[in-house]
Amino acid sequence: MGFLDIRNVTKSYGQVEVLHRVDIAVEEGEFLVLVGPSGCGKSTLLNMIAGLEGISAGEIAIKGRVVNGVHPSKRNIAMVFQSYALYPNMTVGQNMTFGLEMHGVPKPERDRALADVAKLLQIETLLDRKPGQLSGGQRQRVAMGRALVRNPDVFLFDEPLSNLDAKLRVDMRTEIKKLHQKLKTTIVYVTHDQIEALTLSTRIAVMNKGHVQQLGTPKEIYDTPANVFVATFMGSPAMNIVPAKIVLRDGHPHAALTDADGTLQHLRFSQGNLGAWEGRDILLGIRPEAITDPEGADRKSHNIVALRNRVTVTEPAGADTFVTMTLSGKDAIARMRADANVAPGQVFDFAVNMEKAVAFDPETEQRIA
Amino acid sequence: MSAVTQDTAVSTGRVTRAFIYLVLILFALFYLLPLYVMGVNSLKPLEEITGGNMMALPSTWTLDPWRSAWSTAQIGVEPTGLKPYFLNSILMVVPAVAISTIVGALNGYVLTKWRFRGDTWVFGLMLFSCFIPFQIVLIPMAVVLGKLGLAGSVPGLILVHVVYGIGFTTLYFRNYYAAFPTELVRAAMIDGAGFFRIFWRILLPVSGPIAVVSVIWQFTNIWNDFLFGASFGGTSQPMTVALNNLVQSSTGVKEYNVHFAGAILAALPTLIVYIVAGRYFVRGLMAGSVKG
Numbered sequence: 001m002g003f004l005d006i007r008n009v010t011k012s013y014g015q016v017e018v019l020h021r022v023d024i025a026v027e028e029g030e031f032l033v034l035v036g037p038s039g040c041g042k043s044t045l046l047n048m049i050a051g052l053e054g055i056s057a058g059e060i061a062i063k064g065r066v067v068n069g070v071h072p073s074k075r076n077i078a079m080v081f082q083s084y085a086l087y088p089n090m091t092v093g094q095n096m097t098f099g100l101e102m103h104g105v106p107k108p109e110r111d112r113a114l115a116d117v118a119k120l121l122q123i124e125t126l127l128d129r130k131p132g133q134l135s136g137g138q139r140q141r142v143a144m145g146r147a148l149v150r151n152p153d154v155f156l157f158d159e160p161l162s163n164l165d166a167k168l169r170v171d172m173r174t175e176i177k178k179l180h181q182k183l184k185t186t187i188v189y190v191t192h193d194q195i196e197a198l199t200l201s202t203r204i205a206v207m208n209k210g211h212v213q214q215l216g217t218p219k220e221i222y223d224t225p226a227n228v229f230v231a232t233f234m235g236s237p238a239m240n241i242v243p244a245k246i247v248l249r250d251g252h253p254h255a256a257l258t259d260a261d262g263t264l265q266h267l268r269f270s271q272g273n274l275g276a277w278e279g280r281d282i283l284l285g286i287r288p289e290a291i292t293d294p295e296g297a298d299r300k301s302h303n304i305v306a307l308r309n310r311v312t313v314t315e316p317a318g319a320d321t322f323v324t325m326t327l328s329g330k331d332a333i334a335r336m337r338a339d340a341n342v343a344p345g346q347v348f349d350f351a352v353n354m355e356k357a358v359a360f361d362p363e364t365e366q367r368i369a
Numbered sequence: 370m371s372a373v374t375q376d377t378a379v380s381t382g383r384v385t386r387a388f389i390y391l392v393l394i395l396f397a398l399f400y401l402l403p404l405y406v407m408g409v410n411s412l413k414p415l416e417e418i419t420g421g422n423m424m425a426l427p428s429t430w431t432l433d434p435w436r437s438a439w440s441t442a443q444i445g446v447e448p449t450g451l452k453p454y455f456l457n458s459i460l461m462v463v464p465a466v467a468i469s470t471i472v473g474a475l476n477g478y479v480l481t482k483w484r485f486r487g488d489t490w491v492f493g494l495m496l497f498s499c500f501i502p503f504q505i506v507l508i509p510m511a512v513v514l515g516k517l518g519l520a521g522s523v524p525g526l527i528l529v530h531v532v533y534g535i536g537f538t539t540l541y542f543r544n545y546y547a548a549f550p551t552e553l554v555r556a557a558m559i560d561g562a563g564f565f566r567i568f569w570r571i572l573l574p575v576s577g578p579i580a581v582v583s584v585i586w587q588f589t590n591i592w593n594d595f596l597f598g599a600s601f602g603g604t605s606q607p608m609t610v611a612l613n614n615l616v617q618s619s620t621g622v623k624e625y626n627v628h629f630a631g632a633i634l635a636a637l638p639t640l641i642v643y644i645v646a647g648r649y650f651v652r653g654l655m656a657g658s659v660k661g
Contacts, residue, residue, distance in 0.1 A: 052555050073561030085556035089574035098570075102561035146556075 003028040008058035035197035036207035086131035161180035291334035297351035411629035434626035454611035473538020521603020569630035581649040
């Protein structure tokens with residue numbers, strides 16, 4: 001039993017089921033990120049944990065207490081909203097202590113809690129201002145401060161960084177992570193940004209169409225995605241998914257695929273369990289960073305396979321150069337070092353790290369190896 | 370080459386501008402003419418009006434018509450002046466405006482932030498009440514007031530005006546609160562504030578502009594209402610009915626100067642409300658339609 005238990009939770013509006021039997025146990029101090037495209041049900045799930053939306057079936061328990069039907073204010077949770085939801089008519093200080101005031105905490109105690117949190121977030125100088133006089137980043141801090149003052153069991157974040165500009169978002173991301181490492185609080189965080197999910201979380205639940213597609217650590221999600229959806233949603237640029245056929249050579253499974261000129265090439269899998277798929281079509285998944293120039297290949301890998309192919313486009317992006325090629329009729333992207341010597345139209349010797357390759361069943365799109 | 374101006378306002382030449390102002394001033398004078406006529410004629414003795422030019426300034430200035438209109442003029446059969454009726458109007462308008470505005474605010478709050486099954490229907494029906502002509506409800510209203518024992522009293526008039534005004538005030542507040550972020554209400558719920566606490570502490574403090582709209586609208590409508598006042602006023606008739614009785618008396622000399630003074634007295638409160646709160650009125654009506 002976890003600290004926050006989501007057991008077989010289902011949400012339906014009338015006949016339409018939008019969340020299907022979600023089952024997640026969150027340990028104390030864990031940073032769980034719910035990630036998925038819009039409409040996947042992640043915010044609905046968060047609102048159900050908060051008590052802002054009813055639970056159609058299943059139950060949610062916080063610290064072993066089932067909270068179905070318990071009022072949001074009595075669940076000992078705090079929430080940071082996407083729009084920050086600061087009360088415009090109150091000062092920053094009043095905003096942050098409003099919850100304590102509503103819970104009947106006496107004034108001296110409120111002031112002490114406020115001073116502590118203001119110091120932690122370095123917003124002491126802002127306490128007498130109105131939210132309208134604050135910048136986006138400051139509002140974000142105040143919104144977090146309001147949650148921290150309550151000292152809740154679980155923090156809920158609903159896309160808190162999506163209203164900030166790109167640079168500030170990266171700064172605040174680091175700050176949230178620091179805060180979590182310092183305070184060891186239990187956090188459930190909703191985002192549609194896969195980078196936020198990978199950087200912040202201790203565990204990720206990737207959601208799509210009301211189903212949890214995969215629940216695991218960032219490394220598990222990134223390296224061994226459960227299906228094609230998770231593989232392509234997490235990571236940027238997305239994982240290359242190309243059709244291939246399994247052939248056995250010297251007893252080892254190989255992925256046979258055609259290059260840009262129609263020549264058949266064979267890439268040896270590290271996984272041995274694909275023998276049963278001999279002669280059948282699969283979807284081969286390779287991350288862009290697993291396709292490099294030979295000098296840039298991972299030296300620790302035991303299975304670097306050469307791939308000769310024609311370059312269609314090169315996109316220098318500062319730190320990396322992205323190289324596009326055609327594999328089995330699909331575009332595939334390779335992530336090269338910035339100074340890799342490669343030009344469009346050129347036939348280039350790529351190095352593929354097949355230790356990182358995965359294979360999917362083309363029918364079910366589930367991972368098979 | 371002329372410099373390109375970044376000004377977004379329509380730029381006009383000096384002559385055009387002078388012409389525009391001239392036209393505007395002429396219109397303003399035209400609209401102010403009745404007020405001028407009322408003003409000057411309420412300050413002169415009756416002989417000057419009957420004997421001479423309505424437009425001229427008084428040759429003898431006097432406040433007697435005002436005193437008469439206020440405290441001694443014959444209203445119906447009693448020589449009371451307009452004073453008691455003015456009081457009736459105040460006693461009716463203040464609670465009616467306050468109650469209908471508060472109820473409208475609560476309705477708007479519920480219809481946008483505590484939505485329930487069929488809430489759009491409820492709102493639609495309330496909107497419908499804005500379109501019902503006064504005359505249609507006179508008889509059913511009389512029956513209801515009679516059954517409640519409120520016929521011919523100030524509380525009866527208050528009830529009538531509150532019932533009639535709720536449609537409009539609900540419309541105002543609903544549309545205003547629809548633009549109010551629901552996340553704030555949710556945040557307050559998590560913070561532990563209840564239904565009324567959220568209303569009182571979170572929504573009301575930012576409702577200033579729309580409250581002004583509601584108050585002005587209700588005040589002018591209720592103060593200027595004649596039909597309900599004449600029908601259900603009984604012994605507590607409002608100012609409008611009394612003014613009618615003063616002006617329309619068919620016996621004796623027509624004291625035009627007193628009539629003018631009375632008419633100004635009747636119009637004064639709405640005039641003051643508009644002057645004091647008028648700019649908030651426009652601001653409130655525009656609220657939400659333009660971002661920022």
